[in-house]
Amino acid sequence: MSTVVTRFAPSPTGELHLGHAFAALTAWHRARDAGGRFLLRLEDIDPTRCRPAFAAAIVADLTWLGLDWDGAVRVQSEHLDDYRAVLARLEARGLVYPCFCTRAEIARELAASAAAPHAPDGAALYPGTCRRLGPAERAARRAAGQSFALRLDMERALAALTEPLTWREEGEATLPCHPERFGDVVLARKDAPASYHLCVTHDDACQGVTLVTRGIDLKPATAVHRLLQALLGWPAPAYAHHRLLTDPAGRRLAKRDGAATLRSLRASGLTPAAVRALAGWPDAGSPAPAPP
Numbered sequence: 253m254s255t256v257v258t259r260f261a262p263s264p265t266g267e268l269h270l271g272h273a274f275a276a277l278t279a280w281h282r283a284r285d286a287g288g289r290f291l292l293r294l295e296d297i298d299p300t301r302c303r304p305a306f307a308a309a310i311v312a313d314l315t316w317l318g319l320d321w322d323g324a325v326r327v328q329s330e331h332l333d334d335y336r337a338v339l340a341r342l343e344a345r346g347l348v349y350p351c352f353c354t355r356a357e358i359a360r361e362l363a364a365s366a367a368a369p370h371a372p373d374g375a376a377l378y379p380g381t382c383r384r385l386g387p388a389e390r391a392a393r394r395a396a397g398q399s400f401a402l403r404l405d406m407e408r409a410l411a412a413l414t415e416p417l418t419w420r421e422e423g424e425a426t427l428p429c430h431p432e433r434f435g436d437v438v439l440a441r442k443d444a445p446a447s448y449h450l451c452v453t454h455d456d457a458c459q460g461v462t463l464v465t466r467g468i469d470l471k472p473a474t475a476v477h478r479l480l481q482a483l484l485g486w487p488a489p490a491y492a493h494h495r496l497l498t499d500p501a502g503r504r505l506a507k508r509d510g511a512a513t514l515r516s517l518r519a520s521g522l523t524p525a526a527v528r529a530l531a532g533w534p535d536a537g538s539p540a541p542a543p544p
């Protein structure tokens with residue numbers, strides 16, 4: 253049987269709270285309980301939101317919590333050339349195009365259109381303005397130094413598939429994928445040379461991840477990830493999307509809502525074992541505490 257490889261892949265945009273601890277412990281247990289490998293990856297490609305101080309705090313908090321990982325921490329911002337190379341492959345196949353639109357222009361266009369469909373993540377679908385630009389116009393705008401994002405041409409990408417797209421979700425029948433619901437997703441941003449969808453699929457493949465455990469909020473995006481894996485010839489990991497921890501009112505824990513950070517729980521005198529238990533993973537043999 254092949255080795256289970258899981259990962260925890262936080263973005264260093266703030267301090268970790270109990271919801272992150274639950275996600276990290278879930279991935280760690282799935283690997284360790286199967287004698288597999290657990291990886292830590294910092295998804296820090298968004299320069300506007302990520303901070304090195306948060307990255308350092310994540311490593312320190314997970315270590316304090318009692319987690320260990322195999323190999324070095326992968327830091328995405330140190331691998332930008334890898335992502336550029338993947339984009340060049342997709343561009344050479346005509347599957348991505350430059351998008352020069354500003355947010356305001358997209359908003360104006362959407363406001364003027366009769367229907368503005370939304371992706372499963374709530375974002376309005378890109379209306380396709382720059383997909384319709386001719387090669388000369390694209391070249392001229394690039395030559396003039398206009399900044400651009402790179403978008404996946406969803407229609408062409410789907411047409412390039414050689415077999416139906418599905419994904420394996422643990423505990424469920426094989427699921428059909430509908431990446432078209434996301435429209436022409438951004439694969440490289442104007443302010444960052446790659447996007448979440450591209451980096452996460454690239455890294456899961458290059459790190460040999462066999463089981464992606466992550467919050468259920470990211471489940472719909474798996475359709476886009478499976479599409480990229482199929483287009484790029486990368487293996488398909490299994491997926492296990494887990495529940496999100498909530499506060500007593502049933503709201504998802506979020507740093508912006510003042511969810512207790514691991515730092516503050518530690519400062520209040522709690523032990524790592526107590527915090528593991530609060531995060532839904534009591535040590536074997538100890539009773540589960542009341543939920544936080």
Ligand code: GLU
Binds near residue numbers: 263452465466467470
């Ligand atoms: N970096 C993502 C986040 O912090 C998680 C990526 C993933 O697990 O696929 O939300």
